[in-house]
Amino acid sequence: xxxxxxxxxxxxxxxxxxxxxxxxxxxxxxxxxxxxxxxxxxxxxxxxxxxxxxxxxxxxxxxxxxxxxxxxxxxxxxxxxxxxxxxxxxxxxxxxxxxxxxxxxxxxxxxxxxxxxxxxxxxxxxxxxxxxxxxxxxxxxxxxxxxxxxxxxxxxxxxxxxxxxxxxxxxxxxxxxxxxxxxxxxxxxxxxxxxxxxxxxxxxxxxxxxxxxxxxxxxxxxxxxxxxxxxxxxxxxxxxxxxxxxxxxxxxxxxxxxxxxxxxxxxxxxxxxxxxxxxxxxxxxxxxxxxxxxxxxxxxx
Amino acid sequence: xxxxxxxxxxxxxxxxxxxxxxxxxxxxxxxxxxxxxxxxxxxxxxxxxxxxxxxxxxxxxxxxxxxxxxxxxxxxxxxxxxxxxxxxxxxxxxxxxxxxxxxxxxxxxxxxxxxxxxxxxxxxxxxxxxxxxxxxxxxxxxxxxxxxxxxxxxxxxxxxxxxxxxxxxxxxxxxxxxxxxxxxxxxxxxxxxxxxxxxxxxxxxxxxxxxxxxxxxxxxxxxxxxxxxxxxxxxxxxxxxxxxxxxxxxxxxxxxxxxxxxxxxxxxxxxxxxxxxx
Numbered sequence: 001x002x003x004x005x006x007x008x009x010x011x012x013x014x015x016x017x018x019x020x021x022x023x024x025x026x027x028x029x030x031x032x033x034x035x036x037x038x039x040x041x042x043x044x045x046x047x048x049x050x051x052x053x054x055x056x057x058x059x060x061x062x063x064x065x066x067x068x069x070x071x072x073x074x075x076x077x078x079x080x081x082x083x084x085x086x087x088x089x090x091x092x093x094x095x096x097x098x099x100x101x102x103x104x105x106x107x108x109x110x111x112x113x114x115x116x117x118x119x120x121x122x123x124x125x126x127x128x129x130x131x132x133x134x135x136x137x138x139x140x141x142x143x144x145x146x147x148x149x150x151x152x153x154x155x156x157x158x159x160x161x162x163x164x165x166x167x168x169x170x171x172x173x174x175x176x177x178x179x180x181x182x183x184x185x186x187x188x189x190x191x192x193x194x195x196x197x198x199x200x201x202x203x204x205x206x207x208x209x210x211x212x213x214x215x216x217x218x219x220x221x222x223x224x225x226x227x228x229x230x231x232x233x234x235x236x237x238x239x240x241x242x243x244x245x246x247x248x249x250x251x252x253x254x255x256x257x258x259x260x261x262x263x264x265x266x267x268x269x270x271x272x273x274x275x276x277x278x279x280x281x282x283x284x285x286x287x288x289x290x291x292x293x294x295x296x297x298x299x300x301x
Numbered sequence: 302x303x304x305x306x307x308x309x310x311x312x313x314x315x316x317x318x319x320x321x322x323x324x325x326x327x328x329x330x331x332x333x334x335x336x337x338x339x340x341x342x343x344x345x346x347x348x349x350x351x352x353x354x355x356x357x358x359x360x361x362x363x364x365x366x367x368x369x370x371x372x373x374x375x376x377x378x379x380x381x382x383x384x385x386x387x388x389x390x391x392x393x394x395x396x397x398x399x400x401x402x403x404x405x406x407x408x409x410x411x412x413x414x415x416x417x418x419x420x421x422x423x424x425x426x427x428x429x430x431x432x433x434x435x436x437x438x439x440x441x442x443x444x445x446x447x448x449x450x451x452x453x454x455x456x457x458x459x460x461x462x463x464x465x466x467x468x469x470x471x472x473x474x475x476x477x478x479x480x481x482x483x484x485x486x487x488x489x490x491x492x493x494x495x496x497x498x499x500x501x502x503x504x505x506x507x508x509x510x511x512x513x514x515x516x517x518x519x520x521x522x523x524x525x526x527x528x529x530x531x532x533x534x535x536x537x538x539x540x541x542x543x544x545x546x547x548x549x550x551x552x553x554x555x556x557x558x559x560x561x562x563x564x565x566x567x568x569x570x571x572x573x574x575x576x577x578x579x
Contacts, residue, residue: 028308050422052579063308070318071310073425084415089332098419100328103313103321143419150308153422181308 001064003028003151003183004049009058011044011207018044020207022058026200029180031173033198034187035291041207042187043080046153049185050078062151074102077149079157083140087129091120091139094128095146102147114142117175119168133160141172152176152184158193170197191288203291205298222290226263227254228280230270239273240266254279318426322433325420330407330437336444339403343396343445344452347374350391351456367391371457372466375450376474376543382520382531393449393478394513394539397485400442401507404489407441408434409500418579427573431490431566438486443479450475470546477542477554484535484558485511487565494569497578513540535561 004026011019019041026032036042047053048060051073060067062076085094092111099107115121118138123131131139137160144152152173158166174197176182188194201218203211213221227250230236237255240247246258260266263280270277285293313321330336351374354367367388368374375393384390411417420430457464489507496503509515513536520531531537538557542550 047577047579050418051425052418052421053577054575063310065310068425069310069312070425071312074313074423075310076422078418078422080418082415084418086329086410086414086416093332097325097328097416100324101321101420102423103317103324147423150310 001028002026002061003030003063004032004185005059005061005064006045006049007059009045009048009060010056011041011048011053012056018207019048019055022204022207023209023212024202025212026183026185026202028063028183029177030200031177031184031186031198033191033194033201033287034185034204035191035194035201035287036187036204037295040204042204043155044207045204046080046155046185046187049151050076050080050153052080075147075150077144077146077152078154079137079140079144080153080155083136083143085128085136085139085143088127090125090127091115091131092124094139095143098143098146104147110146114145117145117172118142134162134165137161138165138168141169145172145176148182150182152182152186154184154186156188157186158188158190166193173197191291192286195287198287201287203294205295210298211294218287218290219284222285222287223258224282224284226257226260226266226280226282228257228263228266229254229278230275231278232275235273236270236275239270239275243269315426315429318424318429319432322420322424322429323436326433326437327440329410330441333407335403335406336441339399339441340444340448343399344448344455346391346395347393347449347453348456348459350374351453351462352459354460366460366462369463370466370544371453371460371462371464372471372544374453374456375471376478376546377540378544380528380541380543382528382537382540383517383524393446393453393475394536396442396445396449396478397481397513397535397539398508398511399445400438400482400485401489401511402504403441404434404438404486405493405500405504405507407438408490408493408497409503412497412579413500415579421573421578427578428566428570430573431487431494431569434490435483435487435562435566438489439483442482442486446475446479446482466544470544473546473548473551474542474544477546477551478539480551480554480558481535481539481542482558484561484565485539487562487569488535491565491569491572494572510536516540533557 002025004024006022006024009019009022022045034042048055051068062072065072095111096107099111104110115124118141120138120142123135137157141157158169161169173184177184199215201213202209237247240257244257244259248256250256257266263282267277350367377389381389488510492506493503496506516531516534516536520527532541532553538554542554
């Protein structure tokens with residue numbers, strides 16, 4: 001059974017088509033990294049999944065059921081844009097309000113539990129408006145976790161989080177999905193962080209899903225490359241460029257040779273041309289580079 | 302895999318859903334300073350009108366009190382769909398103006414804070430929202446009716462006004478107006494659902510309807526003779542609940558309030574179900 005199954009989803013805002021025939025499959029228990037540039041339709045799709053927007057066409061199923069079914073909806077947690085808290089209420093009161101909304105038995109216990117999960121128990125009495133952006137994001141996660149949701153829909157939840165906040169978020173998401181009972185859809189631009197937790201990916205562009213894959217598939221399709229540094233980088237680049245089809249200089253100042261099979265061949269080749277290699281290693285491109293490559297490919301660059 | 306098969310969805314009953322929604326709304330109502338401010342305003346206005354209009358003029362001459370009877374601060378002696386002086390208009394019906402503003406701010410905060418995202422993600426049935434808001438806001442307006450009554454009594458005592466009245470009619474008038482609160486609350490909830498993205502417009506529209514101006518305009522064109530026709534509207538029935546009320550008044554108010562509550566709730570539910578909520 002899939003947690004989310006979307007077929008031919010469209011959403012128009014006037015003459016603008018935000019989502020255009022989107023197909024999406026999220027298996028149960030997955031942490032689904034939902035990636036796309038600004039305005040690609042990620043948030044619109046997430047809002048449709050949460051029942052906040054009415055689709056113009058297509059079909060949305062949650063757990064093999066209609067996404068508008070009341071019992072299914074009651075098991076969805078959400079953090080889209082901001083947590084949706086009342087600024088004059090304390091953190092605790094905001095969570096109690098959500099607990100009342102979900103009709104949770106023993107709400108005090110549940111609220112304390114989720115506050116502990118996001119390491120916010122010390123800030124329960126703080127007024128929401130006095131919380132930092134990072135704290136607000138964690139409160140939003142706590143709110144979404146109330147009532148043991150089976151599906152968590154998060155939009156940019158790690159925005160504004162410091163390194164510790166990101167680690168906590170990672171731990172929380174991995175903890176709740178480890179039993180397979182909870183599925184997480186997480187849209188984020190921080191791909192490096194997403195790569196650490198996602199088990200599945202969906203890449204959206206112009207309102208269409210252009211690629212869906214598992215983390216293993218991503219790993220297999222990420223090309224290896226040889227990265228090296230020499231004293232004469234310009235000449236090295238020229239020499240290697242004449243022998244290999246793709247040679248690029250990266251941000252860290254390394255030359256990347258993508259279609260080299262072994263580093264030894266490169267070292268020998270450069271040595272024969274009077275260049276000594278100072279440092280050399282083999283590596284794989286990450287999600288971020290894979291995504292950028294894919295976007296360039298789609299743009300025909 | 303076994304854990305995955307354990308996933309069970311419990312379909313909440315209508316009453317369970319409504320209970321949770323009411324829990325949220327009443328929690329918010331009692332934790333909103335605005336509610337208490339409007340309760341005070343509702344008490345203060347009649348006390349102020351009764352008290353100040355009974356005072357002597359600055360030149361020492363006797364002032365002409367706005368009301369000859371303290372209970373006119375609650376309702377007119379007979380149903381007046383149009384009015385010739387402010388005293389005939391300014392009575393407990395003003396609660397529906399204050400209520401309109403309060404409801405607009407109360408519901409507006411749902412959208413401004415983004416809390417509707419949480420509500421509508423977990424509550425698929427939009428009727429829950431309409432019903433819960435209508436009940437909560439009707440309760441708030443009924444409370445304002447009570448503080449308005451207390452303010453009127455205090456103002457009347459301070460001004461030494463006449464308190465003679467047919468107690469039965471007075472009670473029916475007050476209870477009828479409290480019953481009308483439900484219809485008014487549903488109207489304001491509906492208006493706020495329509496203008497949910499435009500906070501200012503929702504307040505302005507609630508204020509306009511709360512003043513009863515559209516009905517007063519019809520009354521001015523057709524005169525008080527149009528009374529029985531005007532009673533089918535919320536403002537008309539609210540005016541009909543006056544100091545000469547009887548059991549028929551109560552029944553009419555009950556029917557009109559229930560009818561408009563049902564209409565606005567159905568329309569609001571349809572609107573929320575068919576359109577983007579956030």
